[in-house]
Amino acid sequence: MSVNQSAPPVPPFGQNQPVYPGYHPASYGGQPGPAVPASPYGAYNGPVPGYQQTPPQGVPRAPPSSGAPPASMQAPCGQTTYGQFGQGDIQNGPSSTAQMQRLQGSQQFGPPLAPVVSQPAVLQPYGPPPTSTQVTAQLAGMQISGAVSHAPPSSVLGYGPPTSLASASGSFPNSGPYGSYPQSQAPPLSQAQGHPGVQPPLRSAPPLASSFTSPASGGPRMPSMTGPLPPGQGFGSLPVSQPNHVSSTPSHALPPGTQMTGPPGTQMTGPPVPPPSMHSPQQAGYQLQQNGSFGPARGPQPNYESPYPGAPTFGSQPGPPQPLPPKRLDPDAIPSPIQVIEDDRNNRGSEPFVTGVRGQVPPLVTTNFLVKDQGNASPRYIRCTSYNIPCTSDMAKQAQVPLAAVIKPLARLPPEEASPYVVDHGEAGPLRCNRCKAYMCPLMTFIEGGRRFQCSFCSCVNDVPPQYFQHLDHTGKRVDAYDRPELSLGSYEFLATVDYCKNNKFPSPPAFIFMIDVSYNAIRTGLVRLLCEELKSLLDYLPREGGAEESAIRVGFVTYNKVLHFYNVKSSLAQPQMMVVSDVADMFVPLLDGFLVNVRESRAVITSLLDKIPEMFADTRETETVFAPVIQAGMEALKAAECAGKLFLFHTSLPIAEAPGKLKNRDDRKLINTDKEKTLFQPQTGTYQTLAKDCVAQGCCVDLFLFPNQYVDVATLSVVPQLTGGSVYKYACFQVENDQERFLSDLRRDVQKVVGFDAVMRVRTSTGIRAVDFFGAFYMSNTTDVELAGLDEDKTVAVEFKHDDRLSEESGALLQCALLYTSCAGQRRLRIHNLALNCCTQLADLYRNCETDTLINYMAKFAYRGVVNSPVKTVRDTLITQCAQILACYRKNCASPSSAGQLILPECMKLLPVYLNCVLKSDVLQPGAEVTTDDRAYVRQLVSSMDVAETNVFFYPRLLPLTKSPIDSTSEPPAVRASEERLSSGDIYLLENGLNLFVWVGASVQQGVVQSLFNVSSFSQITSGLSVLPVLDNPLSRKVRGLIDSLRAQRMRYMKLIVVKQEDKLEMLFKHFLVEDKSLSGGASYVDFLCHMHKEIRQLLS
């Protein structure tokens, strides 16, 4: 059986071929053939008491005021730290256009080419795994330095909001809100972060199966301590406040000759014991024994201090007094994320990934590669934790590897890859299995000369309808297989018939409603003026279908504080009209005709309205807002217009005005690390769940832009966006001068991105496994249908599978994800993604075909969801235990026999410990003192919809040296590991994690470099906290600014820049992202966590 190499050189469906035989050509255009024109508004029962209609000619009166704003509203913001959360890249590119154009009628499925790969394919793991798939850790005797950590106590650091940030960041004028808008080029996909010209890694990782060597760390060696642990000092019984695995000073490069390679037989017999706090100089650390193993115990450890509250990560491991562990490992000798990423780029970045073979593990998300669809969905749509799943549930339970898929149904593809073809089966609709309702796909088997087909999901034999009949060739394949996307591709779309529409009626085009908080805070910050100005131009860039000249989406406008103001912007009016609804307890929509309008037709009235809104409320004193009634009003308006749509809410404060959904400030940091911590993540009222349910029923998706000065209860306010497939953006302490670029970039991208409305997603599986759990932003009213009021191109849904029967190696395991949705032009469609996985009876095959990045994505979502119901510590412990079980099972069943002292990791999972540690010490699971409750709720909901590439960089940020590579090099510099010891004070580095962007400047950077980049003559003159680099005409400045632009273009949210100087106060913000180091909040360093995992694994094996 051929693999990729035998694939035809050209995909069977050329993009430039004009005809598409066998299909209704018209249906390809993506034009809403059967779409119904905008329907007249539904029943409108005339005026309702409670609103006042202003005369048409008059500018509406100002809303009532309710007293001067309290002082607290004007207080400077105290939570700048996370100001950078909620950023994204600017994406004004023709997202919808670029993609939709390929849906036009100018496509053809080319003539059948040479046979590709028949389905189902034989078991062919992609590329033989290395024969030695183990990374062996001989945790040889090492001493850990007891030196006091470099990290000063938190009190000294002034860790917290960088007070200078806001003032400092305005030093350079912004380029203006509209300068770069619109962009005409779609930015590359996020995968583009892997640049083709891969450079040799800065440091080489240990070879496979090499020992983890163990140099001494930099600090002085302490005398060995032997002797049993005193009772109560075992690992498991440390005081809870004990910082776990605190490492000492980062070990520096090993002096020549001091490296201690484990001699044969050298073992890490003793599991690591957490070194004491970094304030305990008496700690001896890991010591080497004469025979290469370690003594059974360690000495008494007075002065266990706990400088950081809530520090422990690993709490609940009971155990006997632990033998003394080896001292810390050489960071260069443990698996390096950078090396793994580089290796994958080098090995897999040059060839396209051809999807014709079942169970192939795709390249890493950090590798830039092209995909050729030959029967399985692209990894841009679906990634799995493993591509070879155990045949039995017993095996799966033994391995503990979660079986999950992370699905991004509407993912944006790079321009080189064809968007899914649209197939029209006419009035009969898509062909499906009669029993399980799976859609026709390449996995179905045609039999009896083509008259029937057997469903590969449920084995049911179905008749082929006469109009679909086709002969089979000598291999049993339909002769038209390559003319039909649904018989040869992994991903495609069907036009849906009226049976797939609500109320058996084709949908109207969707609507966007902009709902703008005009309370005092929104006016004062300049937000309202900025937003109204932006909308005037942004409305020209609403999503369009295919080659449509204008968007079919209608728009409407609402402003609000304690009351709501609706606007009639009917094209025939000379001036907009405002209608005030003050009865917020019983929300209704006071006007139907003229509320949702076509932008072109009502252009003049809309422009007039957007000019007037900032003026109308300029003198407002109203500080109180409502929230739930605003969503209710938007949803009711869509209901009245009988369409789906999206609400864009721009909101500033905790909704304390008397109304449904009124909230109180219940933030209480004292709950952290208590059993009640979970309540911080729970909504404080059920109102919003009920409201969300109504929204989903109407296909009303809610995107929320928050501009809080203080606690706004993100956990509660984000309930509706979360359940309706929407997004939340947060700009703490918003100031136009500092934050407009970030906000406008996010807004532009959010408004323009491809989105499906009123969607239902269903994941079908072949017999033996089934989808049992789902993670993401959606609503479920039963156990199988994922309901999405809206689903945009960035959102993923993670799905977990469990066995309900035995699987066979021969037939494998099949997934089919079907997404029914309404396009932005109102066309009802089904997008189908198919993926075939292998099944195994040997655990080794499971471990050889895992995808750690996807595993981490899933485990993070699982953990983040768990904090609503369980204490955070329990959640962390569960993660650690599961990870240890996964690795212990490998050790026991798959690794070649070796001494128990060796830590052996599966090749595909050698980064599991380092990445898992990043999840464990993330802000949701182990917050630092500077992380607010709102930040945690915000990150939590953000991660729930992230794809694998995003979680990868979010948990393990990229750190790029800017001054090491040649100035004329055009490729991205090779990354270095996220650890302080990788920073050289003579260099400048850039760090990004998809939300945050830092430029770190070493204290001894050359003066010329400082001048070239910052236009000042010395390090001391660089403004700390700078958010814009000066535009200078020299190669270094151009290169760095270009790199920043390109990084921003790869990310979903605009990343605001913060310039950080070495040894500056702000540096603590930056160090938070050096995830291989011990964190201030008590999170373990990578080295220490690896030792801890080793201990856990050993316990499981003993």
Ligand SMILES: [Zn+2]
């Ligand atoms: Zn079936």
